[in-house]
Amino acid sequence: MISPKYFREIPQRYRLEAGKCKKCGTAYFPPRLVCPECKSKEFTKVNLSSEGKLLTYTIVRVGSDKFSQQSPFAVGIVELKDGVRLTTQLADVEFDKLKIGLKVKLVFRKIQDEGKSGLHCYGYKAILI
Amino acid sequence: MRDVAVIGVGMTKFGELWGKSLRDIFVEAALKAIENAGVDHIDSMYVGSMSSGLFVGQEHLGAVMADYLGMNPIPATRVESACASGGVAFRSAYFEVASGNSDIVLAGGAEKMTDGADVTEALATAADQEYEVYQGVTFPGLYAMIANAYMHQYKTKREQIAAVAVKNHKNGANNPNAQFRSEITLDQVLNSTLVADPLRLLDCSPVSDGGAAVILCSMDIAKKFKGTPIRIKATAQASDTISLHSRKSLTSLTAVSVAAAKAYKSAGLTPKDINFAEVHDCFTIAEIVVTEDLGFFARGKGGSAVEKGLTSLGGKIPINTSGGLKSKGHPVGATGIAQIIEVYEQLTEQAGKRQVKNAKIGLAQNMGGSGASCVINILEAL
Numbered sequence: 001m002i003s004p005k006y007f008r009e010i011p012q013r014y015r016l017e018a019g020k021c022k023k024c025g026t027a028y029f030p031p032r033l034v035c036p037e038c039k040s041k042e043f044t045k046v047n048l049s050s051e052g053k054l055l056t057y058t059i060v061r062v063g064s065d066k067f068s069q070q071s072p073f074a075v076g077i078v079e080l081k082d083g084v085r086l087t088t089q090l091a092d093v094e095f096d097k098l099k100i101g102l103k104v105k106l107v108f109r110k111i112q113d114e115g116k117s118g119l120h121c122y123g124y125k126a127i128l129i
Numbered sequence: 130m131r132d133v134a135v136i137g138v139g140m141t142k143f144g145e146l147w148g149k150s151l152r153d154i155f156v157e158a159a160l161k162a163i164e165n166a167g168v169d170h171i172d173s174m175y176v177g178s179m180s181s182g183l184f185v186g187q188e189h190l191g192a193v194m195a196d197y198l199g200m201n202p203i204p205a206t207r208v209e210s211a212c213a214s215g216g217v218a219f220r221s222a223y224f225e226v227a228s229g230n231s232d233i234v235l236a237g238g239a240e241k242m243t244d245g246a247d248v249t250e251a252l253a254t255a256a257d258q259e260y261e262v263y264q265g266v267t268f269p270g271l272y273a274m275i276a277n278a279y280m281h282q283y284k285t286k287r288e289q290i291a292a293v294a295v296k297n298h299k300n301g302a303n304n305p306n307a308q309f310r311s312e313i314t315l316d317q318v319l320n321s322t323l324v325a326d327p328l329r330l331l332d333c334s335p336v337s338d339g340g341a342a343v344i345l346c347s348m349d350i351a352k353k354f355k356g357t358p359i360r361i362k363a364t365a366q367a368s369d370t371i372s373l374h375s376r377k378s379l380t381s382l383t384a385v386s387v388a389a390a391k392a393y394k395s396a397g398l399t400p401k402d403i404n405f406a407e408v409h410d411c412f413t414i415a416e417i418v419v420t421e422d423l424g425f426f427a428r429g430k431g432g433s434a435v436e437k438g439l440t441s442l443g444g445k446i447p448i449n450t451s452g453g454l455k456s457k458g459h460p461v462g463a464t465g466i467a468q469i470i471e472v473y474e475q476l477t478e479q480a481g482k483r484q485v486k487n488a489k490i491g492l493a494q495n496m497g498g499s500g501a502s503c504v505i506n507i508l509e510a511l
Binding site (some may be wrong): 029061100112121125 | 264265
């Protein structure tokens with residue numbers, strides 16, 4: 001029963017849909033029901049910019065079983081132009097080229113295979129620009 | 130609220146306990162604590178456990194442990210706050226006694242991590258499953274990202290971070306309950322296998338089995354029992370965003386500094402009044418950041434403090450005299466209680482070769498996930 005979970009996260013994973021608080025303007029990814037800053041419950045749907053910069057990163061050498069076939073892989077925290085931050089894999093990079101502050105762009109990629117049926121799960125990964 | 134004492138402690142050795150089940154481990158620690166305190170009954174009990182469901186397929190731990198401890202029908206409650214489960218179980222027991230609802234309460238914790246589960250995946254459930262772990266990030270990975278951001282911001286030397294592991298193994302070598310009783314060198318840390326850059330195997334706390342338990346009672350009856358009482362001076366807890374990436378700072382842990390400020394205020398103390406502390410060194414970088422958030426050192430100075438020996442036994446403020454999670458072991462749900470046990474042994478001068486001179490006030494800091502929850506308890510010798 002993995003499909004409903006996957007289905008409802010598609011707006012975020014495929015289209016970077018976030019919620020922007022109507023009262024204080026803070027953008028949240030994923031969208032929230034209440035704004036932690038001002039407690040407002042009203043949001044506007046926005047699509048985030050796919051460009052941003054790398055705040056920190058690591059190279060995961062030992063992944064969980066699910067990611068063991070992909071290890072080693074780079075992961076980082078990216079701040080998008082809207083100020084929203086997220087955790088993402090860093091694709092198509094030479095590990096020794098990575099450094100804090102690099103400009104990156106989110107692209108659509110396969111992330112993992114879930115469950116016994118091996119359902120392909122997609123989402124964003126960052127590449128250097 | 131009335132004053133509350135800790136009057137007895139007990140723990141299993143931490144390590145790979147192949148011959149013992151989760152319930153064996155908890156009951157062994159609990160029986161030792163009951164015997165050590167010299168109480169003939171307990172009114173209630175709390176069981177800290179992070180993920181018994183994933184590690185051994187067993188939930189409903191309150192009931193399991195009350196049953197196997199032979200304590201039915203007393204109330205028994207499992208407490209979960211990821212790696213802070215033990216510390217929060219202790220805090221829950223404190224409130225039950227302080228409120229006057231019960232006189233004698235057991236706070237324990239246990240984890241059985243070596244029964245074959247995918248430990249990396251189980252531990253990662255303490256992070257944001259949908260927006261961190263979905264991408265493949267692991268716990269070493271999250272703390273490695275803190276380490277990289279920290280080293281970038283403060284120009285901290287890699288050796289200073291590694292020095293935490295060397296110090297904690299030196300302490301753990303003198304702890305009979307520690308998983309690793311071997312000293313290690315800086316070179317060994319810096320040449321161990323990479324787990325998540327820049328963190329290496331010897332920067333990481335191990336996978337462990339273990340249990341720990343303490344007995345709390347109201348101060349007005351504490352001297353009636355065999356165990357030496359110490360006072361619970363303050364308890365405080367705070368929360369932060371579940372995702373590391375949502376925090377304003379990647380080089381400090383707000384839940385730790387907020388909980389610390391509350392604990393110091395409640396105790397009427399400042400960081401300078403703390404004689405020693407057990408802190409949550411799940412990874413070497415965590416100890417450095419936490420000692421800054423606790424106010425022991427200025428921002429960016431935690432690394433040089435370790436290097437200079439300020440946190441060693443005999444230093445300005447000894448940190449993790451037990452060996453910490455790094456050397457003593459980190460059976461997740463038991464960790465917060467084991468920290469209280471080290472503080473108790475120090476304050477009652479039972480720490481042997483690890484003894485801090487003139488130890489009057491000790492602090493235990495236990496946190497969950499990448500710092501999304503933190504509980505701090507301050508204890509005082511009578």
